[in-house]
Amino acid sequence: MPAFPQSTVLGYPRIGPRRELKRALESYWDGRATRDELEAAGAAIRASTWRRLAELGLEGLPSNTFSLYDQVLDTAVLLGAVPERYREAADPYFAMARGADGLAPLRMTKWFDTNYHYIVPEIGPETAFKLDAAKPLGEVREARALGYETRPVVVGPVTFLLLSADPEAALARLDDVLACYEELLGALAAEGVAWVQLDEPALVADRTPAELAAVRTAYERLGNVAARPGLFVASYFGHLGEALPVLAATPVEAVGVDLVRGGADGLAALAGKTVVAGVVSGRDVWRTSPSRAARALAAVREHADQVTVSTSCSLLHVPYDVTAEPGLDPALRGRLAFAEQKVSEVVALSRTAPPVQDGGEDARAHRAGAADVSVGAGRSAYEVRARAQAERLKLPLLPVTTIGSFPQTGELRAARAGVAAGTLDAEEYESRVRAEVERVIRLQERLGLDVLVHGEPERNDMVQYFAEHLEGFAVTANGWVQSYGSRCTRPPILHGDVSRPEPITVRWAAYAGSLTDRPVKGMLTGPVTIVAWSFVRDDLPLRDVVRQVADAVREEVRDLEAAGVPIIQVDEPALRELLPLRRSAQAGYLEWAVAAYRRATSGAGDRTQIHTHLCYSNADQILAAIDGLDADVTTIESARSGARILDAVGSFGRGLGPGVYDIHSPRVPDAAEVEGLLRRTLAVLPAGRVWVNPDCGLKTRTYEEVEASLANVVAAAAGLRAEL
Ligand code: GLN
Numbered sequence: 057m058p059a060f061p062q063s064t065v066l067g068y069p070r071i072g073p074r075r076e077l078k079r080a081l082e083s084y085w086d087g088r089a090t091r092d093e094l095e096a097a098g099a100a101i102r103a104s105t106w107r108r109l110a111e112l113g114l115e116g117l118p119s120n121t122f123s124l125y126d127q128v129l130d131t132a133v134l135l136g137a138v139p140e141r142y143r144e145a146a147d148p149y150f151a152m153a154r155g156a157d158g159l160a161p162l163r164m165t166k167w168f169d170t171n172y173h174y175i176v177p178e179i180g181p182e183t184a185f186k187l188d189a190a191k192p193l194g195e196v197r198e199a200r201a202l203g204y205e206t207r208p209v210v211v212g213p214v215t216f217l218l219l220s221a222d223p224e225a226a227l228a229r230l231d232d233v234l235a236c237y238e239e240l241l242g243a244l245a246a247e248g249v250a251w252v253q254l255d256e257p258a259l260v261a262d263r264t265p266a267e268l269a270a271v272r273t274a275y276e277r278l279g280n281v282a283a284r285p286g287l288f289v290a291s292y293f294g295h296l297g298e299a300l301p302v303l304a305a306t307p308v309e310a311v312g313v314d315l316v317r318g319g320a321d322g323l324a325a326l327a328g329k330t331v332v333a334g335v336v337s338g339r340d341v342w343r344t345s346p347s348r349a350a351r352a353l354a355a356v357r358e359h360a361d362q363v364t365v366s367t368s369c370s371l372l373h374v375p376y377d378v379t380a381e382p383g384l385d386p387a388l389r390g391r392l393a394f395a396e397q398k399v400s401e402v403v404a405l406s407r408t409a410p411p412v413q414d415g416g417e418d419a420r421a422h423r424a425g426a427a428d429v430s431v432g433a434g435r436s437a438y439e440v441r442a443r444a445q446a447e448r449l450k451l452p453l454l455p456v457t458t459i460g461s462f463p464q465t466g467e468l469r470a471a472r473a474g475v476a477a478g479t480l481d482a483e484e485y486e487s488r489v490r491a492e493v494e495r496v497i498r499l500q501e502r503l504g505l506d507v508l509v510h511g512e513p514e515r516n517d518m519v520q521y522f523a524e525h526l527e528g529f530a531v532t533a534n535g536w537v538q539s540y541g542s543r544c545t546r547p548p549i550l551h552g553d554v555s556r557p558e559p560i561t562v563r564w565a566a567y568a569g570s571l572t573d574r575p576v577k578g579m580l581t582g583p584v585t586i587v588a589w590s591f592v593r594d595d596l597p598l599r600d601v602v603r604q605v606a607d608a609v610r611e612e613v614r615d616l617e618a619a620g621v622p623i624i625q626v627d628e629p630a631l632r633e634l635l636p637l638r639r640s641a642q643a644g645y646l647e648w649a650v651a652a653y654r655r656a657t658s659g660a661g662d663r664t665q666i667h668t669h670l671c672y673s674n675a676d677q678i679l680a681a682i683d684g685l686d687a688d689v690t691t692i693e694s695a696r697s698g699a700r701i702l703d704a705v706g707s708f709g710r711g712l713g714p715g716v717y718d719i720h721s722p723r724v725p726d727a728a729e730v731e732g733l734l735r736r737t738l739a740v741l742p743a744g745r746v747w748v749n750p751d752c753g754l755k756t757r758t759y760e761e762v763e764a765s766l767a768n769v770v771a772a773a774a775g776l777r778a779e780l
């Protein structure tokens with residue numbers, strides 16, 4: 057077995073430095089480009105990535121980290137796990153990813169605790185596994201033709217099965233899946249590949265004894281393949297915990313560990329193996345502290361002879377290049393490292409001789425958490441508030457509302473781009489936004505909604521908008537990170553102490569309120585969500601950062617209330633996202649996250665109704681924490697997942713609006729369907745606490761769809777109200 061290279065990264069961004077892949081995909085999907093043109097765009101991105109990594113001095117170049125859509129979907133294709141119904145589609149790969157005429161796509165969900173979404177494989181007794189190694193072999197050959205030897209990266213068998221729709225049924229197919237991986241190892245060996253990387257991030261979460269046994273079986277078997285490349289099993293997003301000794305006892309030659317999130321404890325078990333030490337974070341945008349990284353490497357070297365310097369996970373989760381951000385404040389830019397800079401850090405660390413002495417304390421000031429200043433007794437008990445609000449708002453039973461955004465038209469987006477480019481003046485933009493607010497108010501009045509919204513036309517994005525108006529944040533010009541498929545976001549960078557120099561939303565809320573007699577909700581993003589969707593400073597504990605943001609939101613709530621806004625919604629769609637992967641850490645997280653939300657909202661008086669909104673599957677698992685937010689009304693995604701949450705909401709103690717309309721699809725629900733969902737809700741909750749609303753904001757829909765859908769929602773609510 058050739059020695060493992062001295063430096064490597066676990067993966068790299070693939071959307072292209074200028075989002076070339078996004079453009080190529082969209083052209084192909086629209087029929088403006090052929091499949092060959094799409095493939096050529098992919099090949100160009102791969103070639104420039106390998107060239108760049110080699111230029112930067114990286115020794116171990118990965119391949120097969122490119123994907124036209126998603127690496128988990130690629131793995132399903134590799135293993136032949138294409139559900140029968142997609143096989144006849146014109147393009148089965150994209151039919152699984154995005155759907156095709158008459159075929160719904162496979163489900164999509166979050167990749168561990170990142171903001172990346174993968175396609176959920178469907179594995180069952182009927183899955184006919186059959187290896188199709190064209191993609192990894194093709195990339196090995198393609199790189200070789202350019203003069204580079206590479207290490208193919210594939211999702212490992214245990215993680216692949218555990219991530220599928222029914223993990224238990226999938227794990228029952230372990231033997232058959234392993235047969236495919238054995239064949240893959242043989243094919244890679246025949247191709248002259250020295251090392252293969254099998255990604256097993258699922259091993260850093262709690263695993264049952266049966267799942268740990270699957271790890272043992274898998275890597276015993278793969279280790280015993282006669283002719284195979286060296287086996288490098290990469291873990292990331294946390295410490296391997298109980299899986300570490302299991303993996304250590306198998307014949308794999310190299311193990312990757314995340315030393316940013318986990319410590320070096322237990323690594324003695326890996327004696328005799330190469331430890332691929334993830335000391336450069338793949339999850340943030342900060343330069344690595346050389347002394348901290350050196351200390352982590354020294355700790356590993358105590359236990360292992362062979363140590364490779366690497367990133368903590370794939371660099372997929374960070375933007376390409378800081379030098380593409382000339383607009384950033386130079387002092388801030390000097391603190392940042394995107395993918396290119398992180399590769400250089402890995403290379404530099406691999407070339408530094410192991411330090412004899414501890415490098416001393418690094419500059420990171422671990423300030424003590426801000427004292428838990430009391431934010432006042434705040435609000436009365438829910439029942440008392442509910443009475444005060446009922447008197448003020450005079451709403452009917454089953455009030456109908458929406459989640460906040462109305463369709464973002466092309467004209468609005470173009471106007472915003474015009475302001476950025478200097479071709480549209482701020483005043484003209486402002487008057488267009490006001491016109492849009494008025495249109496949205498009139499539409500809601502006409503449709504007969506009870507609690508109106510202003511429609512959020514002034515917001516590009518629910519987090520970026522606030523980041524642009526708060527101190528302590530910076531936004532990038534090109535810092536795109538893949539969210540799923542061709543979709544990218546530009547997470548703001550929270551780099552300093554957060555404060556709110558002046559009111560942000562008050563004039564919009566006040567203007568909307570002045571247009572109508574009906575109550576209009578003020579609309580804010582919650583502290584946890586603002587932090588979850590940003591890159592966050594690492595010199596303060598996360599809970600302290602969230603608390604600073606909560607204080608800024610609290611000031612905005614106070615000003616909205618003072619401006620006479622009767623209802624204030626503070627969205628927390630990302631509450632579940634930051635939930636730690638290990639169960640033992642979850643209660644502690646929920647406690648401080650809920651406390652931050654209450655800090656943000658508890659300054660409101662009893663007569664001001666606080667709403668919150670959450671949207672993701674499995675909300676039922678944290679329903680008690682959601683109730684603990686103590687919002688007067690919670691609107692929550694439900695229709696999309698077949699209203700499963702209704703089984704759990706019986707104990708919910710406050711107003712609740714389980715969504716009656718899946719906004720992810722262009723389909724218009726009819727009134728009978730909405731009525732059916734409402735009847736189910738009324739069977740588990742008192743009518744006086746039931747709200748009627750869509751699953752989420754309407755931003756991505758068209759006005760045509762929204763008008764038709766909301767008309768049916770209003771009709772269904774009115775019909776039922778008459779019965780109550
Ligand atoms: N108020 C936001 C909207 O309606 C909420 C979006 C979200 O939950 N992701 O767009």
Ligand code: ZN
Nearest residue numbers: 629671752753
């Ligand atoms: Zn939502």
